[in-house]
Structures are given as structure tokens and as C-alpha cells.
């Protein structure tokens with residue numbers, strides 16, 4: 757609407773000018789009118805191209821960073837022990853997960869488990885930084901440990917696993933893992949963009965496998981909790997203790 761009004765005003769102005777010039781020299785007048793309208797047209801097109809480019813680039817950025825990525829849902833039933841007797845129980849404990857893959861990062865959402873214990877959590881595996889972060893949603897606390905690539909499947913394999921899980925129920929076994937909090941991390945920015953964003957504003961601690969720690973281990977007075985999850989073809993029960 758604005759454009760039309762603008763054009764008609766200009767047209768009237770140009771018309772008035774033309775009438776005056778026309779009487780003197782019709783040829784120059786027509787050339788003048790032709791050139792100026794071509795210039796205006798090009799400028800308008802250029803402006804529109806700029807606006808369009810801006811919209812497209814802006815839209816792409818908004819899409820890239822602000823729309824939710826595709827989440828893949830998967831569930832595994834598991835037996836507490838490898839050598840559980842053959843008799844089928846009425847139900848097996850089950851872990852549900854949703855995974856999202858972006859860049860070189862797998863973000864796993866674990867809701868409160870049904871028929872099993874364990875805290876709801878986010879687990880982020882950053883293959884670029886080679887770190888894993890557990891955000892315990894009950895404690896609102898982050899726990900960081902080096903990424904264990906012999907347990908965590910790379911992003912593409914993890915997606916393939918979730919594709920497989922969608923096509924039917926999956927029965928597997930449980931593996932225990934024992935981790936101990938070592939030190940507090942004050943600056944989460946040093947942990948890379950994704951973990952930095954996940955753990956921003958939360959208490960954050962570094963962890964180690966218990967088997968790697970030498971010295972006195974006062975197990976009795978410890979404050980421990982468990983997160984049960986999978987990022988391979990078995991379920992891991994991660995016990996985290998604040999020493």
C-alpha cells in the first residue's frame with residue numbers, strides 16, 4: 757500500500773514536469789523519464805532483494821537455533837543380573853529415553869523411571885569436547901566426567917540404535933558404574949558451548965571412577981544417588997557419590 761501511494765505521488769510530480777519539458781523538447785523529455793524510472797525500479801528491486809535476503813538468512817538462523825530438533829524415543833527392558841533365571845517375571849523394569857543429536861553432541865532426556873529407581877536427568881555427551889555431563893533434575897546439579905567412548909555409541913550409531921528400538925520391545929541387561937565427586941567447577945564456560953549452556957547457573961562438579969581413586973574411601977558417610985540410562989545396547993546404573 758505504501759509503495760503504491762509513493763509511486764502515484766511521484767508519477768504525478770513527473771507528469772507535471774513532463775508537460776513543461778514536453779513543449780520544448782519531446783525527445784529529451786522521454787529519455788529523461790525513461791532513465792529515471794529505470795533507476796528507481798532498480799533501486800526498489802535492490803531494496804527488495806536486501807530485505808528478502810535478510811528475511812531468508814534471519815529465518816534460517818531462527819530455524820537453526822530456536823526450533824526444537826527431532827527427538828527420538830526409545831525404551832529398554834532389563835534384568836538386574838546377567839544370569840537371572842529363565843522364568844519370565846510379570847514385568848521387567850524399563851528405562852525410557854528421548855535423544856536429540858546435533859552437531860557432535862547427543863542430548864538424552866531421562867524421565868522419572870517407572871517400576872525402577874533412579875533420578876530423572878539430562879545426559880549430554882559432547883564428542884567434540886570429549887566430555888559427558890549428567891544434570892540430575894532432582895538435585896539441580898551437574899556432574900562432569902570424560903566421555904567414555906568404549907561405552908557411549910557415536911551419534912550416528914546411537915540414532916541407528918533408537919531406530920531399532922522403535923520397531924519393537926528390547927530386552928537387555930544392567931551394568932553398574934560407580935562414580936565419585938572430586939572437585940567443584942566454578943566456570944562452566946570452559947566445558948564448551950553445550951555443557952556450558954546445560955549447566956549454567958547450577959552447581960557443577962567433576963567426577964572420577966571409584967576404581968581410579970586411591971586412598972581412604974569412607975563409603976558409609978557418603979551421600980549417593982543413581983541415574984539409570986542407556987547409550988549402548990545395555991542399561992547402565994550410574995551411582996554418583998558426593999564424598
Ligand SMILES: *[C@@H]1O[C@H](CO)[C@@H](O)[C@H](O)[C@H]1NC(C)=O
Nearest residue numbers: 904905906907931932933965
Ligand atoms: C569405560 O567404561 C568401561 C565399562 O564401564 C570401563 O571398564 C572403562 O574403564 C571405562 N573407561 C574409561 C576411560 O573410563
